[in-house]
């Protein structure tokens with residue numbers, strides 16, 4: 001598998017480290033200790049539960065032996081075909097709630 | 106407490122590099138290597154949202170425009186090598202005026218000129234640096250480097266952070282001869298040197 005880093009160009013996947021599911025979102029609330037409460041279930045989902053789709057998925061990778069940037073790689077887990085590679089910071093800032101949070105800080 | 110006299114920086118490769126010819130003895134050397142000693146190095150990392158101001162300040166103070174792609178730009182012995190988004194490695198050649206008082210003079214000068222725009226860290230003793238050339242240098246590097254160095258893909262001024270023989274390296278092309286400068290973390294100097302000696306042996310390696 002070869003990954004085209006948006007900063008460095010195409011490199012072998014041995015230069016990258018897989019860092020997890022890019023689709024999960026940290027809940028905005030502080031959480032709740034009581035199982036069954038919606039906040040509890042949201043945090044349970046965020047911390048522990050992962051989908052394992054046989055197909056297209058968004059993943060975090062880091063170009064750890066290159067520019068060290070965090071990336072969002074959209075690929076087919078069954079075929080290893082890569083559809084897109086984005087800079088993770090840019091992808092995160094493009095999400096509305098994080099833009100608001102960043103602007104407020 | 107008694108004052109500690111710091112000795113001058115030691116060469117990263119001094120105990121490894123045996124000057125002269127190694128490997129194939131016939132004909133001209135296919136690979137030529139020399140250690141670049143006395144470089145001053147510093148990492149420059151842009152503060153949040155200040156990359157454009159940093160570039161302007163760098164141009165105004167040092168006459169060098171830091172690249173926003175994997176390139177090396179240089180003026181009068183001072184180079185700035187792109188090493189990641191918003192990150193550069195500044196390299197002052199041996200004897201550069203900024204380092205008259207010591208290699209950390211480079212980091213001090215950058216910190217002064219880029220105050221509030223960048224975080225600067227002296228790296229002068231952290232890396233070992235080699236200059237590689239010779240007609241077979243690409244063939245020798247290809248044994249460990251998964252980077253296309255063909256002139257169609259990599260040209261003078263191009264830079265890359267990658268790994269070579271499983272060792273993280275930062276390299277850039279100096280000229281079309283071709284000549285490459287390559288940096289490794291100092292602790293890996295020995296491993297890298299042994300790999301280089303073995304890989305260049307069949308082409309004839311000249312250590313200068």
Ligand SMILES: [Zn+2]
Nearest residue numbers: 005008063067
């Ligand atoms: Zn990269």
